[in-house]
Amino acid sequence: METENLRFYIQTRTFLGISPNTIHQELVSAYGPKVLSYSTVQKLSKQFREGRMELEDEPRSGRPVSKTNKENIELVRSIIEADPHSTYDDIEAETELSRGTIENIIHDHLKLRKVTSRWVPHQLTSYQKQERVRICRENLDRFLSNSWRLCNIITGDETWIYLRQIGRKASNSQWIGDGERAKTVVRRSQYESKMLFSIFFRSNGPLWIHALDSDQTIDQDYYINYCLGPAIEEIIKERPISGTKGIKLLHDNAKPHVAKDVLNFLKDKGVNLIPHPAYSPDLSPCDFWLFDYIKRNLTDQNNEDSLFKEVSKIVLNIPQKEFKKTFDMLLERMQLCIDNEGEYFEHLIK
Numbered sequence: 001m002e003t004e005n006l007r008f009y010i011q012t013r014t015f016l017g018i019s020p021n022t023i024h025q026e027l028v029s030a031y032g033p034k035v036l037s038y039s040t041v042q043k044l045s046k047q048f049r050e051g052r053m054e055l056e057d058e059p060r061s062g063r064p065v066s067k068t069n070k071e072n073i074e075l076v077r078s079i080i081e082a083d084p085h086s087t088y089d090d091i092e093a094e095t096e097l098s099r100g101t102i103e104n105i106i107h108d109h110l111k112l113r114k115v116t117s118r119w120v121p122h123q124l125t126s127y128q129k130q131e132r133v134r135i136c137r138e139n140l141d142r143f144l145s146n147s148w149r150l151c152n153i154i155t156g157d158e159t160w161i162y163l164r165q166i167g168r169k170a171s172n173s174q175w176i177g178d179g180e181r182a183k184t185v186v187r188r189s190q191y192e193s194k195m196l197f198s199i200f201f202r203s204n205g206p207l208w209i210h211a212l213d214s215d216q217t218i219d220q221d222y223y224i225n226y227c228l229g230p231a232i233e234e235i236i237k238e239r240p241i242s243g244t245k246g247i248k249l250l251h252d253n254a255k256p257h258v259a260k261d262v263l264n265f266l267k268d269k270g271v272n273l274i275p276h277p278a279y280s281p282d283l284s285p286c287d288f289w290l291f292d293y294i295k296r297n298l299t300d301q302n303n304e305d306s307l308f309k310e311v312s313k314i315v316l317n318i319p320q321k322e323f324k325k326t327f328d329m330l331l332e333r334m335q336l337c338i339d340n341e342g343e344y345f346e347h348l349i350k
Helices: 003-015 020-031 038-049 070-082 088-095 099-109 126-144 220-238 260-269 285-297 304-316 320-339
Strands: 153-162 194-202 205-211 248-250
Touching: 003 020, 003 038, 020 038, 038 088, 070 088, 070 099, 088 099, 126 320, 153 205, 153 220, 153 285, 194 220, 194 285, 194 304, 194 320, 205 220, 205 304, 205 320, 220 260, 285 304, 285 320
Parallel strands: 153 248
Antiparallel strands: 153 194, 194 205
């Protein structure tokens, strides 16, 4: 529909006392969501209420409406600098430039692109960034010099897993036809059934999968007796001659993991601890790979027993090469952390 006809419709409905919101809804219903932005309808309706009768754009000296010139480029630049979240509709309403002109200015002249804000696990301090670099550099040097071997690492952590799966927003997008409705996904409540899993693995596969009873919490004693201890016993079964010789443990700095009794237990078992920087899930194989893998492949479960069986099945069916690949990836991530001066680096991984 031509611009003048749209403006005539808006003018007529405005004179009849119809609100801009209703007028916009009518236009969208008739011509689709791209017909005109609400801000444009609102602006035109206000002008018509204030006495404007012309349907054409008012001539403006020195700044052609649809041309890309220095003045318009600076105008668009100033709007974006004042509000980096500005949309095309916002800029169009404020400048009355055409959509094509605005796109040309933003992309070809200002060389800008809009990206979604990046979520990070923690606001790192300068000291924490320095520690991430220092620890990664020291750990990486030991691996590259063959003082440490990836095949001797065991790693583990805990995660909550729900019986009902809702997936991520991106995974819930779908194509629909005219007249069809997108499915709805109900948010989880704080009371939904879930289980806390503790999982340990190494480069040749899983070691130990444990699910806590609903009335249990992990403290240092529970961690030793039901999580870490059984994982180390599995290592000893696999290596009856060498036992834990050369074995290194990589886990994060959660309180049960760094308790004095846990450190003493590891010392008694001859297991050395790999330093892990604080607030660094991007350097933990459980966080950056395994837990997400499980949840992406998990379906809804009826009860805790079926959830445990399904989680175990998923982990046990992961090809061995994927476990090895994850530990190779750990070294790459250490280098990325160093190169990025301790900042989170997930956005750099393709």
